[in-house]
Amino acid sequence: MKSTIVNIHIPKTAxxxxxxxxxxxxxxxxxxxxxxxxxxxxxxxxxxxxxxRALAMTVFDDLDPSFPKCVTxxxxxxxxxxxxxxxxxxxxVTTTLRDPVIRMLSDYAYSTxxxxxxxxxxxxxxxxxxxxxxxxxxxxxxVKYLRPFKGATVEETIEHVLQNFDxxxxxxxxxxxxxxxxxxxxxxxxxxxxxxxxxxxxLIEDLLERFGxxxxxxxxxxxxxxxxxxxxxxxxxxxxLVVPVARxxxxxxxxxxxxxxxxxxxxxxxxxxxxxxxxLNTEVSTGLALHDKSDNGNVSVTRxxxxxxxxxxxxxxxxxxxxxxxxxxxxAGGYCFAAKDAGADRTYGFxxxxxxxxxxxxxxxxxxxxxxxxxxxxxxxxxLEAMEEMFDVTWFSGLLYxxxxxxxxxxxxxxxxxxxxxxxxxxxxxxNDPEDxxxxxxxFESTETVMSGVHGLAWLPSGPTxxxxxxxxxxxxxxxxxxxxxxxxxxxxxPNARIAMVAAREPGRLGTS
Numbered sequence: 001m002k003s004t005i006v007n008i009h010i011p012k013t014a015x016x017x018x019x020x021x022x023x024x025x026x027x028x029x030x031x032x033x034x035x036x037x038x039x040x041x042x043x044x045x046x047x048x049x050x051x052x053r054a055l056a057m058t059v060f061d062d063l064d065p066s067f068p069k070c071v072t073x074x075x076x077x078x079x080x081x082x083x084x085x086x087x088x089x090x091x092x093v094t095t096t097l098r099d100p101v102i103r104m105l106s107d108y109a110y111s112t113x114x115x116x117x118x119x120x121x122x123x124x125x126x127x128x129x130x131x132x133x134x135x136x137x138x139x140x141x142x143v144k145y146l147r148p149f150k151g152a153t154v155e156e157t158i159e160h161v162l163q164n165f166d167x168x169x170x171x172x173x174x175x176x177x178x179x180x181x182x183x184x185x186x187x188x189x190x191x192x193x194x195x196x197x198x199x200x201x202x203l204i205e206d207l208l209e210r211f212g213x214x215x216x217x218x219x220x221x222x223x224x225x226x227x228x229x230x231x232x233x234x235x236x237x238x239x240x241l242v243v244p245v246a247r248x249x250x251x252x253x254x255x256x257x258x259x260x261x262x263x264x265x266x267x268x269x270x271x272x273x274x275x276x277x278x279x280l281n282t283e284v285s286t287g288l289a290l291h292d293k294s295d296n297g298n299v300s301v302t303r304x305x306x307x308x309x310x311x312x313x314x315x316x317x318x319x320x321x322x323x324x325x326x327x328x329x330x331x332a333g334g335y336c337f338a339a340k341d342a343g344a345d346r347t348y349g350f351x352x353x354x355x356x357x358x359x360x361x362x363x364x365x366x367x368x369x370x371x372x373x374x375x376x377x378x379x380x381x382x383x384l385e386a387m388e389e390m391f392d393v394t395w396f397s398g399l400l401y402x403x404x405x406x407x408x409x410x411x412x413x414x415x416x417x418x419x420x421x422x423x424x425x426x427x428x429x430x431x432n433d434p435e436d437x438x439x440x441x442x443x444f445e446s447t448e449t450v451m452s453g454v455h456g457l458a459w460l461p462s463g464p465t466x467x468x469x470x471x472x473x474x475x476x477x478x479x480x481x482x483x484x485x486x487x488x489x490x491x492x493x494x495p496n497a498r499i500a501m502v503a504a505r506e507p508g509r510l511g512t513s
Contacts, residue, residue, distance in 0.1 A: 002090060011141060027187070053080060063090075066242065078148065094165060101208070104139065184235075253288060264280060274301060275451065324345060329402070332356055355450050397425075419505060422500065428460035438469065444458075479502065
């Protein structure tokens with residue numbers, strides 16, 4: 001059973017459109033993010049493809065075969081060939097090709113436009129189209145991206161794609177090809193859309209008229225590849241994505257519940273929608289009340305225990321006995337319960353919405369293990385200023401990007417923290433932004449839905465750099481990124497880009513000094 005799509009995104013072949021639409025198409029089955037491994041690496045000091053390989057290794061190590069995902073980015077196949085081979089039975093490998101002449105002209109037109117974040121450096125390197133055309137790096141890019149091994153001929157590359165790729169789409173027929181691909185996944189496609197189209201079509205037409213024969217000559221390998229693969233019928237056989245299995249697994253768990261567990265599950269359902277999937281006992285978790293985001297009032301579902309254990313174990317290998325834990329914007333209290341299970345003596349969670357606090361109190365009353373030493377209150381972050389109590393660890397997840405003054409909000413939480421603060425936030429990094437542009441980006445949000453803030457105006461950080469500087473100014477000199485998905489396509493409205501950072505009062509506490 002296939003569980004993960006791997007998309008080789010060749011520049012200017014509708015790859016950005018593909019990742020937007022596949023991100024909208026894949027169901028959110030007990031996981032919020034299904035579009036991962038985007039091409040904004042953070043392994044500094046390595047060549048570009050080595051950075052992407054390092055990112056891909058992290059992504060592949062963390063894949064859950066129970067949930068559908070798409071790994072997409074500007075990967076050269078050779079950089080991740082062994083990672084693909086090791087999981088080939090679980091993967092659907094795909095790419096999109098484009099008429100090589102138009103692809104190269106579009107690449108140049110886009111890179112010289114004001115929309116390209118690195119335009120000035122590009123123009124400095126290529127002051128004219130002829131200098132761009134004469135650089136061998138810019139020609140035959142589709143073959144370069146798809147080569148199975150270094151030095152492979154175009155014929156060997158064609159044979160490799162035919163034998164190892166499950167689907168190849170074409171920019172010229174993208175909508176029909178995408179719909180066909182999605183039907184093979186047994187899913188309904190997202191509405192047609194276009195992302196990052198070349199803004200200067202007149203320039204493309206002018207360059208085609210002036211340099212067309214030279215561009216054809218420079219891209220002979222790509223032309224051969226394109227003609228060979230576009231002549232192939234890529235089929236309609238279903239890929240059997242893991243979604244039906246995931247749904248069946250949840251249905252089977254519900255069907256096997258005891259009468260007592262069924263009664264508890266009905267109570268869980270009455271308290272929905274749920275964002276936190278929390279275990280109440282060995283049979284029932286709050287996530288068991290649903291199996292698809294569409295069944296949950298469009299509220300995504302996450303497993304706080306899994307996130308907490310993954311991100312915090314190395315900092316508390318012996319548990320949290322004797323420590324206190326503060327969760328700002330605690331939702332249903334999932335991270336407080338995870339800290340309690342790790343041994344924390346005292347946990348305090350607050351949220352501005354009564355709905356979430358009602359859930360947290362319900363869980364505390366009904367879960368095995370009880371709720372001793374745990375407190376949940378309806379409160380605003382500003383109310384924390386009047387609280388005298390200090391906490392060893394503060395959890396600041398899913399809150400920063402709902403605040404009209406995020407620096408002040410983070411300071412309030414930081415001032416109550418003795419040891420570590422964990423900040424997990426959506427970020428605003430566009431697909432063509434520099435790797436980590438230090439900035440806060442304004443956003444406006446609804447105040448009506450349970451997943452929104454209450455202020456209407458909020459700010460999204462751009463990534464690690466801005467958070468590191470803010471936390472440093474608040475008395476946390478050491479930071480460590482524990483999760484960083486650096487891409488966010490603002491056009492789609494999906495906050496897929498996200499970062500989790502741990503910050504410490506004492507240098508050396510995180511093992512990074």
